[in-house]
Amino acid sequence: NPDSLMTDILLNGRRVDGRRPNEHRLLRAQLGTQPQADGSALLEHGNSRLLATVHGPAQARAADLSPEEDCVLRVLYNKPPFASMTERRRRGRGDRKQDETALLIEEALGGVVLKQLYRRSQIEIRVLQSDGSELSAAINAVSLALMDAGVAMRGHLAAVTVGYCDQAPLVDLNSYEQSAGLPSLTVACVGQRVLHASVGARLHSQQLDPLLACASRACACVANQLGQDVKAHLLAACCFQSAA
Amino acid sequence: SKPGMSQPMLTDDAADWNLAVPAEFAKALLANRLRLAATAASPSSRVGHVTPGCLGGAAGSAISVLGNTKFACGVSASVVELSAAGTAAAAAGCHPLLAAGVVLNADLPPVCSRAFRPGPPSDTAQALTVQVSDALAQSGCLDAAQLTVGPRHRLQLHVDAVCLSADGSLPDACLLAVSAALANLCLPRLVVPADAGHDDSNSGPSVRSTAAADVGVRRCPSGEKFRPAVLRPGSAVICTSFVAIDNDQLLSVPDGREEALPGAAIVRVFTAGGGDLPVCVVSVQMVGEAASELVGRCCREAVERHAACLAGPLAR
Numbered sequence: 001n002p003d004s005l006m007t008d009i010l011l012n013g014r015r016v017d018g019r020r021p022n023e024h025r026l027l028r029a030q031l032g033t034q035p036q037a038d039g040s041a042l043l044e045h046g047n048s049r050l051l052a053t054v055h056g057p058a059q060a061r062a063a064d065l066s067p068e069e070d071c072v073l074r075v076l077y078n079k080p081p082f083a084s085m086t087e088r089r090r091r092g093r094g095d096r097k098q099d100e101t102a103l104l105i106e107e108a109l110g111g112v113v114l115k116q117l118y119r120r121s122q123i124e125i126r127v128l129q130s131d132g133s134e135l136s137a138a139i140n141a142v143s144l145a146l147m148d149a150g151v152a153m154r155g156h157l158a159a160v161t162v163g164y165c166d167q168a169p170l171v172d173l174n175s176y177e178q179s180a181g182l183p184s185l186t187v188a189c190v191g192q193r194v195l196h197a198s199v200g201a202r203l204h205s206q207q208l209d210p211l212l213a214c215a216s217r218a219c220a221c222v223a224n225q226l227g228q229d230v231k232a233h234l235l236a237a238c239c240f241q242s243a244a
Numbered sequence: 245s246k247p248g249m250s251q252p253m254l255t256d257d258a259a260d261w262n263l264a265v266p267a268e269f270a271k272a273l274l275a276n277r278l279r280l281a282a283t284a285a286s287p288s289s290r291v292g293h294v295t296p297g298c299l300g301g302a303a304g305s306a307i308s309v310l311g312n313t314k315f316a317c318g319v320s321a322s323v324v325e326l327s328a329a330g331t332a333a334a335a336a337g338c339h340p341l342l343a344a345g346v347v348l349n350a351d352l353p354p355v356c357s358r359a360f361r362p363g364p365p366s367d368t369a370q371a372l373t374v375q376v377s378d379a380l381a382q383s384g385c386l387d388a389a390q391l392t393v394g395p396r397h398r399l400q401l402h403v404d405a406v407c408l409s410a411d412g413s414l415p416d417a418c419l420l421a422v423s424a425a426l427a428n429l430c431l432p433r434l435v436v437p438a439d440a441g442h443d444d445s446n447s448g449p450s451v452r453s454t455a456a457a458d459v460g461v462r463r464c465p466s467g468e469k470f471r472p473a474v475l476r477p478g479s480a481v482i483c484t485s486f487v488a489i490d491n492d493q494l495l496s497v498p499d500g501r502e503e504a505l506p507g508a509a510i511v512r513v514f515t516a517g518g519g520d521l522p523v524c525v526v527s528v529q530m531v532g533e534a535a536s537e538l539v540g541r542c543c544r545e546a547v548e549r550h551a552a553c554l555a556g557p558l559a560r
Contacts, residue, residue, distance in 0.1 A: 082318025
């Protein structure tokens with residue numbers, strides 16, 4: 001019954017967790033949590049915690065090189081069995097959903113990493129997730145880890161998932177809203193350029209434009225918020241250096 | 245200092261020397277009885293740091309930090325129906341931990357270290373799973389009776405330990421996380437159908453009986469929770485690793501570089517106990533050879549560290 005679904009999601013203008021439709025969840029990042037990796041980031045996005053590490057650039061395997069000798073980005077996405085809030089599912093190594101997510105992250109990063117600076121090399125990104133959430137949190141964590149590793153990028157890649165409920169766009173869906181089957185859009189962009197967009201559940205063509213506009217504004221907010229965490233990390237590192 | 249980030253500080257000259265000739269640098273450190281490991285910074289870093297109950301999706305969870313090695317452990321439970329023939333056959337052939345109803349898996353994903361590639365579990369991961377399962381099974385601290393649900397059902401615990409960062413002393417950090425997660429377990433109370441001849445007295449602590457006979461095991465409608473004491477209260481199973489150099493020096497809780505030193509023997513002492521049970525050494529596993537008095541010293545120091553862990557990170 002669609003009416004009862006809509007009241008479940010949005011009651012008196014508030015969502016399940018008490019947020020208004022245009023409010024994000026708590027977003028907090030820590031860079032450099034794993035000293036032995038070249039770059040690492042721990043991202044807290046609401047109830048999810050993601051850990052991303054970057055190894056590289058390093059020598060690429062001959063089998064991975066394309067004819068243009070471009071940089072190869074490999075993303076390994078892994079979700080431990082206790083990550084889901086609702087059930088424990090033993091995810092095998094060849095889980096297609098994990099491979100698909102890894103491939104989507106690779107494609108999004110392909111547009112933002114300056115690959116021509118890293119010819120014949122391979123940047124390996126490993127993402128481990130806990131308290132399961134979506135693709136946008138993974139993209140945010142990976143771009144932070146790349147920043148920590150010092151890999152050259154065109155800009156800050158930020159991602160957000162927005163949905164449509166009752167003629168109003170909802171920003172930053174949580175897992176309850178996503179599993180309810182709302183029409184949703186995951187967008188990753190750098191400034192004004194959109195690098196990745198994927199739709200979940202059926203989206204009417206008239207809803208697409210307002211959702212895209214809402215999503216780009218939301219991405220800018222996310223980039224701003226995470227940028228403050230990055231600046232705080234850099235300032236702390238600089239102060240430490242000057243004091244030593 | 246923050247438990248999350250521990251990196252020993254070197255002056256610029258020392259760091260250059262370490263980069264150029266790492267073997268000589270290591271020998272010089274040992275000759276002067278110095279250690280570079282993050283776990284050697286202070287006695288509390290040697291014992292480790294545990295955060296229980298941090299993962300919302302699991303019934304019991306803990307994250308342990310030992311120097312630069314971090315493990316996240318999650319425990320979830322499912323209800324299994326026992327058949328009389330199945331129980332006997334299963335208990336005969338399988339691992340004693342499985343017979344007690346605990347399925348343990350230690351995972352070393354590629355994120356924890358450059359050495360691990362994606363794919364089937366590596367040899368290190370499989371060896372770690374076996375070491376930790378054996379230690380738990382032989383510890384005598386597991387109380388399988390807490391997992392019975394009625395006459396025909398039993399709770400089966402799935403314990404998943406995932407390494408977030410690997411830098412030596414893997415079984416130490418893994419067992420610390422597993423002990424804390426098992427102590428932290430909080431499950432919903434279950435309702436079991438009462439059949440004729442069913443005796444309430446031996447149904448186990450997790451059960452309420454109901455008159456409805458055709459409904460299977462399900463959660464109590466009031467949603468109350470209970471905490472099964474799968475590990476006897478106040479006890480834990482802990483591993484302490486040592487590296488013995490030249491039968492002379494003993495480095496406790498080594499990091500990755502110290503474990504890989506040439507001519508070094510690794511001694512891992514598994515201890516169990518605490519609370520009502522006396523602390524005892526469950527097993528000693530060695531890679532390489534070391535003099536017997538060194539092994540004796542390892543056992544004594546491991547028992548002391550066990551008491552320190554029970555008083556420190558695992559205190560409830």
